[in-house]
Amino acid sequence: MNILIADDDPQLLRALRITLTAKGYDVLTAADGAEAVSLAADHRPELVLLDLGMPRLDGVEVIQAIRGWSEAPILVVSGRAGADDKVEALDAGADDYVVKPFSIEELLARIRALTRRQAGQEPAPIVRFGTVTINLAAHTAIEATAGGEQRIRLTPTEWQIMELLIRNAGKLVTRQMLLSRIWGTEHARDTGYLRLYLSQLRKKLEPDPSSPRYLLTEPGMGYRLQLDA
Incomplete structure (x- = not known):
């Protein structure tokens, strides 16, 4: 190497x-x-x-x-x-x-x-929820609008969070897993990081950030990406 x-x-x-x-x-x-x-x-x-x-x-x-x-x-x-x-x-x-x-x-x-x-990375999936399509391989987040399509800019850390949630779609991803994978094990209790980034992601990806439908909080445990049925 x-x-x-x-x-x-x-x-x-x-x-x-x-x-x-x-x-x-x-x-x-x-x-x-x-x-x-x-x-x-x-x-x-x-x-x-x-x-x-x-x-x-x-x-x-x-x-x-x-x-x-x-x-x-x-x-x-x-x-x-x-x-x-x-x-x-x-x-x-x-x-x-x-x-x-x-x-x-x-x-x-x-x-x-x-x-x-x-x-060991698995093939990067494409997921759709609401009006948003995320392509992990292409690193694109696109929102369908009345006028066509609009690209949503995510920071590298937001991409890391979304990748973990997408690869575990429908499953609980614990706060400790997110923190240790992204910031290291020494930050496994720094939940303020996650609250900040999840808030920002909801503003960018949810139709109503104050009442999230897709980026869900599991109180006291972690987060879950809920895709459309």
């Missing part, structure tokens, strides 16, 4: 390159954001490890650039531990977030989880 590591700390870059190479990975390194984007475009890595605080382009800008043409997993490895930084990175398209300092065992476990998830 080809991994790109982008960080402006030369000692950390060297340590990660040595460790991951010893584990059998092919490693590319970048010391700033612009170099990271260039290497990603030229070599198409299968996974990206990325710091947020880098010169020339910061980590969020790198994520946005890579997400313009690649679905490769992006694992943020950053000293920024604030919830706002994590949400911004995940919304930009990152798949996971590890806070420095970290153990190499945790980092390797996160890499394995991301690569398993990538390799």
Whole structure:
């Protein structure tokens, strides 16, 4: 597997390159954001490890650039531990977030989880509910209107939530499952994240967000996507 590591700390870059190479990975390194984007475009890595605080382009800008043409997993490895930084990175398209300092065992476990998830993805379905059609493969959400069709913009995190709900349509998806899959196990109790995002999704997808018909809350447990019969 080809991994790109982008960080402006030369000692950390060297340590990660040595460790991951010893584990059998092919490693590319970048010391700033612009170099990271260039290497990603030229070599198409299968996974990206990325710091947020880098010169020339910061980590969020790198994520946005890579997400313009690649679905490769992006694992943020950053000293920024604030919830706002994590949400911004995940919304930009990152798949996971590890806070420095970290153990190499945790980092390797996160890499394995991301690569398993990538390799084991099932065919992406197309679902319709109300006037909305969502195509997971094409990453499109379209609403049928009297004048034709209107595209609905979802953030990367909203897409992750919808994918979990769609792949489990009609079934309860627990809050813990959503939180751990999207934000990591350390956030399995941060239910405020979910309330915020579900509220936003209902505004975008429900005919009446105050009385949802499709994105349903199961009190005290989680959420369910209820499709039309």
